[in-house]
Amino acid sequence: MRMTVTQNAPLNLSVYRMSLSGDTRALARPGQFVQVQLPGFYLRRPLSLYDWTPAQDGSLMLVYKTVGHGTDAMSQMPAGTELDLLVGLGNGFDMAEAENVRLSKAPLLIGGGVGTPPLYGLAKRLLAAGKTPMAVLGFKCENEIILKQEFEALGIQTLVATADGSACVRGFATDAAEALAGTFDYVYACGPDPMLKAAYRLMERLGVDGQFSLEERMGCGFGACMGCSVMTRFGSRRVCKDGPVFSREELAW
Amino acid sequence: MVDTSVVLSGITLDNPVIPASGTFGFGQEIKEYYDINVLGTFVFKGTTREPRFGNPTPRIAECACGMLNAVGLQNPGVHHVIEHELPELATFFHKPVIANVNGFSIDEYTQVASLLDQQPQIGWLEINVSCPNVHGGGMAFGTSPENAAAVTRALKAVTKKPVYIKLSPNVTDIVAIAKACEAAGADGLSLINTLLGMRIDLKTRKPVLANRTGGLSGPAIFPVALRMVYQVAQAVRIPVIGMGGVSCAEDVIEMMLAGATAVQVGAANLVNPFACKEIIDDLPRMMERYGIQSLQQIIGGAWK
Numbered sequence: 001m002r003m004t005v006t007q008n009a010p011l012n013l014s015v016y017r018m019s020l021s022g023d024t025r026a027l028a029r030p031g032q033f034v035q036v037q038l039p040g041f042y043l044r045r046p047l048s049l050y051d052w053t054p055a056q057d058g059s060l061m062l063v064y065k066t067v068g069h070g071t072d073a074m075s076q077m078p079a080g081t082e083l084d085l086l087v088g089l090g091n092g093f094d095m096a097e098a099e100n101v102r103l104s105k106a107p108l109l110i111g112g113g114v115g116t117p118p119l120y121g122l123a124k125r126l127l128a129a130g131k132t133p134m135a136v137l138g139f140k141c142e143n144e145i146i147l148k149q150e151f152e153a154l155g156i157q158t159l160v161a162t163a164d165g166s167a168c169v170r171g172f173a174t175d176a177a178e179a180l181a182g183t184f185d186y187v188y189a190c191g192p193d194p195m196l197k198a199a200y201r202l203m204e205r206l207g208v209d210g211q212f213s214l215e216e217r218m219g220c221g222f223g224a225c226m227g228c229s230v231m232t233r234f235g236s237r238r239v240c241k242d243g244p245v246f247s248r249e250e251l252a253w
Numbered sequence: 254m255v256d257t258s259v260v261l262s263g264i265t266l267d268n269p270v271i272p273a274s275g276t277f278g279f280g281q282e283i284k285e286y287y288d289i290n291v292l293g294t295f296v297f298k299g300t301t302r303e304p305r306f307g308n309p310t311p312r313i314a315e316c317a318c319g320m321l322n323a324v325g326l327q328n329p330g331v332h333h334v335i336e337h338e339l340p341e342l343a344t345f346f347h348k349p350v351i352a353n354v355n356g357f358s359i360d361e362y363t364q365v366a367s368l369l370d371q372q373p374q375i376g377w378l379e380i381n382v383s384c385p386n387v388h389g390g391g392m393a394f395g396t397s398p399e400n401a402a403a404v405t406r407a408l409k410a411v412t413k414k415p416v417y418i419k420l421s422p423n424v425t426d427i428v429a430i431a432k433a434c435e436a437a438g439a440d441g442l443s444l445i446n447t448l449l450g451m452r453i454d455l456k457t458r459k460p461v462l463a464n465r466t467g468g469l470s471g472p473a474i475f476p477v478a479l480r481m482v483y484q485v486a487q488a489v490r491i492p493v494i495g496m497g498g499v500s501c502a503e504d505v506i507e508m509m510l511a512g513a514t515a516v517q518v519g520a521a522n523l524v525n526p527f528a529c530k531e532i533i534d535d536l537p538r539m540m541e542r543y544g545i546q547s548l549q550q551i552i553g554g555a556w557k
Contacts (some may be wrong), residue, residue, distance in 0.1 A: 042471055043315045043524060086526070217311040219322060220523035223282040225275065226298075226327045227313040229306065236306050236327065241282065 001026075005081040006059065008074075011146045015114060016075045017050065017063045024058030026088030029095070030121035031190070031213050031245045034062065035221040037084040041070045044086065046218045046240070048190075050117040051124065060087070063117035063146065089221050090244050093122050093188055093211055095129060107210075108184035109135040110199050112173050112191025116147050118213060119190055123154055132156070134184060138173025138195065142166035174198040186210050200253045213245045255540040256547040257533075259293070261492060261515050262415035262440050264349055264376050266293035269505060269548055270533050273496050273519035274299050274353035274379065274419075275324065279338040280346050286526040289346055291533050293515060296351040297338070299381050300369070302361050304330035308386060309463040314452045319471025319498070320520055321450050323386045323464035326355055331365045339374055349376025353419070355384060359407045362394075370412040378414050379494075380404065383421030383446035385468045395421040395446075398433035405437035415440035417494060422474075422481055423449050431485040443494040443517065444485060445478045470520040474498045479511050486512025487556055500528070502535040509548060510555040 003022030010016050027049065035044035045064075052060035066072050077083075107126060109119040116137050126133045134157040139145045141164045151158040160168040161176040169176050173195055177187075187210030189199040196212050203210055216239040219227030223241030230239055232250045237243060257268040272283070274296040280289050289295065307327030314321040329338070342350065352369040356362035366378055382395030382404055394400045401418060408416050418434040420427055422445040431442055447468025452461040460466070478497020486493040495513025499505060500521045508516045521528040536548075545551055 037524070041315065042318060042520075043313070043320055217313050219313040219320065220276075220282075220526070222285075222526055224278050224526070225313070225322065225523050226278075226307065226324045227322060228310065229312075229324075229327055230310070231306060 001085050001087055002082055003085050005077055005079050005083065007079060008077055010075070011063065012143060015063060015065050015144075015146050017061060018074070018077075019059060019061045020083065020085070021057065021059045022085075023056050024052050024054050024060050024087060025056060027052050027054055027060065028088065029092030030125055031092035031118050032088055032090045033221070033244065034060070035086040035089060036074070038070050038073055040073070043219065044221060045070050045074070046089070046221050048118040048213075049121055051121045063114065065114045086221060090240060091242065093213070093245050094247070095125060106132040106134050106184055107186040107188060108177060108180060109133055110173050110177050110187060110189040110191070110195070111135065112138045112195035113140070113144065114146075115191030115195070115213070115215070119188060120147060120150055122188055123151065123156060127154060127156070134180065135159070136161065136173045136176040136180065138163070138176070138191065140164065172198065174202050178202055181206055184208065189213070197253050200248065200251065203248060210248050211245050212248070212251060214239050214243050255537050255545065256549070257536050257540070259515055259549050259552075261494070262377060266515060268293045268533050268536060269509065269513075269515040270529050270536070271295055271351065271494065271515055271517045272522050272529050273517035274381070276519045276522040279334075280342055283522065283526055284345050287530045290348065291530055292348070294348050294350055294376065296353050296379055296517065297334075297342075298328050299326050299353040299355045299384065300328050300331050300334050300365060301326060301355045301357075302331055302365050304328065304333065311461060311463055312467070314461040314467060316450070316452060316469070317473065319469055319473035320523070321452060321462060321467035321469055322447070323462045323467035325386045325464065326384055331368050335368060335372060339372055343374055350374055351377045351379050351417075353379045353381055355381045357387070359404055362404055363407050363411045366408050367411040370414050375414060377417055377441075378408070378412060379417045379419050379443050380408060381419045381446070383419050383423075385421070385423060385447055385449045385466070386464060392421050392423065395419075395430065396424050398429050401430050402433040402437035405434045405439045409438040417441040417443045419443040419446055420485075421446050422477060422497075427481050428484050428488045431489050435489045435491050439491060441492040441494065441514075442485060442489065443496065445474070445481050445497045448474055448477065470498065472498045472500055475500075475504060479507060482508060482513050483511040483555065486553060502532050502539040505532060505536065506539060506543065506545065506551065509551050510553070512553040512556065514552055
């Protein structure tokens with residue numbers, strides 16, 4: 001799928017937000033991802049979806065961190081650049097499941113680092129579905145904070161934690177989540193593996209259910225190569241195709 | 254009208270383009286992108302006797318013009334393949350398919366092969382004696398002429414379908430191994446499997462792959478594969494399926510000029526799910542450009 005870059009700007013020293021226009025009808029849920037082909041690089045880059053407008057002449061936004069040559073090159077692409085993307089990959093967050101638990105209070109979104117972007121698209125859609133989500137976002141330090149204003153602009157309660165205490169609450173996102181215990185009864189989490197596992201244990205203690213978006217190094221991104229397999233309670237699953245979002249009961253943590 | 258068909262051990266393929274094992278699963282994922290009946294055929298995921306989870310992750314790394322994988326033969330096991338994958342495949346793929354047989358002992362190879370040999374959907378058996386990502390099996394059988402011949406002989410004794418031995422490039426003399434397989438009764442050869450390689454992460458100073466090493470594939474290996482196909486195909490009388498970095502219709506033609514009867518496409522499928530369809534669509538135009546009436550006629554055309 002050919003798409004055209006319409007905007008590509010830094011959010012901080014190493015995180016960028018890119019907007020692209022093109023056919024986005026394949027996108028169905030927050031938490032899905034795209035595979036971007038970058039000229040001069042063999043494998044595509046799997047990037048999570050920040051937000052999108054579904055239409056034949058639609059648009060989507062990616063928030064990505066420069067972690068190597070590929071994403072470095074991507075950060076230099078001017079508006080007007082044409083890119084080849086596979087869109088609508090992965091299962092995404094299951095919002096029906098959240099509705100099934102008849103939320104009496106609010107779902108909590110727990111994000112860490114560049115795991116926070118897909119929670120933004122989710123927050124918007126939870127709001128549209130009549131829920132009142134809260135967000136706790138964790139970063140290493142003040143310089144790495146992203147999307148705080150964007151979450152706040154949605155009108156949802158947003159707590160930010162920094163591991164070194166350089167801004168907001170000192171600690172991890174899960175520490176901030178623990179402080180909110182009793183005010184949420186469902187969790188959507190996306191972030192680094194240690195954060196996800198800490199969230200999992202917190203949810204066990206609180207008796208709260210939820211979903212986790214996992215990250216793994218991928219080959220194809222559409223389920224063919226078995227490069228990103230993860231062992232679950234119900235056997236092997238592909239993070240790209242069966243995930244990246246898994247329910248708490250699937251994960252054998 | 255140009256003729257793209259080729260004959261592989263008595264079965265006619267509409268075209269020589271065959272997705273390689275491990276890059277196409279059991280056809281389920283790519284069928285969401287196009288009707289896979291346009292393919293010559295495809296090779297399904299390497300199958301062992303028992304289900305295997307494979308290696309820890311990361312299993313994938315990138316390099317210039319290619320990639321490394323260390324999946325480690327993840328598959329649901331031969332019984333699941335026969336009971337679930339093949340009946341499902343029959344609902345959307347209507348051509349004979351190539352099975353990819355793996356083992357950790359000659360007994361396991363023959364057990365898996367004889368079970369798959371009884372499946373009417375399967376046209377050929379490809380025997381992987383060249384997986385670089387598992388220990389105590391796989392490549393160990395493909396790196397000496399004696400071992401490769403022993404596996405071939407044992408398999409020919411228990412199967413009726415054409416047996417293709419998939420050879421490793423990680424050897425000093427691939428021709429000697431190819432000849433040993435031919436002498437032991439192989440009906441054909443598939444080459445090459447991936448080249449053993451590795452990458453190191455500068456930040457962690459550790460290998461990128463959890464398995465430390467992995468198999469290199471993609472355009473980076475095309476000239477190596479082409480050279481080996483050229484050498485092997487001239488040294489044996491049985492058909493050779495050429496593979497290794499094939500990415501476009503010109504590569505298919507080049508492989509066939511080197512002596513390949515059919516051509517597998519691997520890593521390209523993982524970068525572009527439409528890769529094989531695009532190659533097939535482009536073949537007639539490229540044949541016309543290079544004055545080729547029939548692909549079957551150009552096999553080994555570069556030998557003279």
